[in-house]
Amino acid sequence: MNMLLRKLGMLSVLFAMSATSMGCGITEVVLVVAGDNTVQMTAQNLQIQVLDTNGVIAYDETLPVSEFAFPATLSITPSGSESAAFRVHVRATFPAMMMGGDELRSTRGTSFVEGESVRLDIPLFSRCRGVTCGIEQYCAANAQCESDAVDPSTLPSWTGSP
Amino acid sequence: MIGSAVEEASLLLRHTIGVMTCISLLLLTAGGVSAQQEVPTEEQIQEGRQVFAQGTEQARLANWQEARDLFAQAYELARAPIILYNLGGAQRNTGMLIEALESFRTFLSEVDQERFPEEVEQIRISMNELLADIPRVTISAINMREGDSIRFDGQDLTADDLRSARQVNPGEHRVSVVREEIEVETERFTLSATDRTTIEIEAPEPPRDALPNQEVESSRAGLWIGLGVGGAVAIGATVAIILLTAASPYEGNFGNGQTEVP
Numbered sequence: 001m002n003m004l005l006r007k008l009g010m011l012s013v014l015f016a017m018s019a020t021s022m023g024c025g026i027t028e029v030v031l032v033v034a035g036d037n038t039v040q041m042t043a044q045n046l047q048i049q050v051l052d053t054n055g056v057i058a059y060d061e062t063l064p065v066s067e068f069a070f071p072a073t074l075s076i077t078p079s080g081s082e083s084a085a086f087r088v089h090v091r092a093t094f095p096a097m098m099m100g101g102d103e104l105r106s107t108r109g110t111s112f113v114e115g116e117s118v119r120l121d122i123p124l125f126s127r128c129r130g131v132t133c134g135i136e137q138y139c140a141a142n143a144q145c146e147s148d149a150v151d152p153s154t155l156p157s158w159t160g161s162p
Numbered sequence: 163m164i165g166s167a168v169e170e171a172s173l174l175l176r177h178t179i180g181v182m183t184c185i186s187l188l189l190l191t192a193g194g195v196s197a198q199q200e201v202p203t204e205e206q207i208q209e210g211r212q213v214f215a216q217g218t219e220q221a222r223l224a225n226w227q228e229a230r231d232l233f234a235q236a237y238e239l240a241r242a243p244i245i246l247y248n249l250g251g252a253q254r255n256t257g258m259l260i261e262a263l264e265s266f267r268t269f270l271s272e273v274d275q276e277r278f279p280e281e282v283e284q285i286r287i288s289m290n291e292l293l294a295d296i297p298r299v300t301i302s303a304i305n306m307r308e309g310d311s312i313r314f315d316g317q318d319l320t321a322d323d324l325r326s327a328r329q330v331n332p333g334e335h336r337v338s339v340v341r342e343e344i345e346v347e348t349e350r351f352t353l354s355a356t357d358r359t360t361i362e363i364e365a366p367e368p369p370r371d372a373l374p375n376q377e378v379e380s381s382r383a384g385l386w387i388g389l390g391v392g393g394a395v396a397i398g399a400t401v402a403i404i405l406l407t408a409a410s411p412y413e414g415n416f417g418n419g420q421t422e423v424p
């Protein structure tokens with residue numbers, strides 16, 4: 001009987017190891033859009049767009065900030081290739097004349113990581129008001145423009161809460 | 163919406179002559195044929211060219227349904243991706259928005275985009291308009307019992323299908339609760355372009371005479387059955403929780419909380 005139980009135990013361990021190594025988890029990128037205090041206090045609306053590799057908008061939604069609590073979170077999953085690339089555009093709008101500009105924009109371009117649930121952070125900084133960056137760039141915490149390309153291998157695992 | 167459709171039709175017609183020229187060239191070369199398909203014969207190319215010309219004429223007359231069928235036939239024959247440009251336009255004008263989107267996506271993936279910059283740009287604009295126009299519906303099923311399933315427009319949905327909004331064409335739709343292969347509850351509804359809605363459907367209670375009414379003769383047997391069922395439920399619930407935790411995408415707090423990228 002002991003031998004049988006040992007064999008069953010070993011089989012369970014092997015099964016668990018193979019399941020883990022096969023990456024049978026869900027493939028998703030959880031987008032987390034945060035804002036500094038000024039952004040959180042004054043933003044009126046938040047727009048999130050997700051574009052596929054052809055630049056075609058696959059998702060586009062604008063919501064008043066009263067309908068969610070910062071940070072905004074959105075799960076993005078692939079309907080085709082599990083390593084597909086995509087780009088996220090985020091735009092927060094403000095009442096006219098507040099913050100010296102009507103909106104703040106940020107973008108990131110990355111890919112899914114097959115079988116993994118990872119987190120993509122897009123923080124919005126009020127000091128970026130009035131800063132206009134080039135295509136595929138975003139305004140970073142130091143108000144300087146940086147490339148918006150994010151190596152998917154650097155994306156942290158999604159732990160289940162922002 | 164109407165203005166957009168008219169504009170689209172106008173653009174489509176404007177491009178048709180140019181495309182006709184392109185297609186004449188493309189149909190003569192294997193390079194214009196989808197890589198995933200067999201190379202059509204010379205006869206098929208000739209026939210495809212004639213059918214495409216007929217489709218173009220029908221499009222010029224705004225007979226979109228006839229044009230759509232002819233463009234589809236031409237594509238079946240010649241397999242030239244550029245035909246999808248016109249097929250998608252005709253599908254869009256006949257309310258087949260999802261099929262139009264698919265035609266445009268296939269076009270972008272199969273055509274040499276540098277050879278057709280104007281068409282590619284126009285298609286990208288059209289695709290973005292289509293994505294905004296395509297209605298989305300979320301099915302909310304209530305009071306479902308074990309073994310019940312949801313059927314939408316004749317297609318059985320999985321639990322995953324129910325978690326997110328579904329893209330559907332404008333028009334009439336039907337959703338049913340299926341129990342033992344019988345549609346026991348049905349809701350019909352109509353969607354227009356840009357609609358975003360949730361349809362609730364409630365599974366009916368099973369009839370009383372369908373419930374087991376025989377008393378268990380032995381209290382010991384009842385105990386064992388109870389223990390067995392209880393154990394099975396506990397194991398089932400544990401497995402379900404593990405599977406759901408591992409396989410369900412996170413539900414965010416922005417809008418529906420989830421989206422997909424093609």
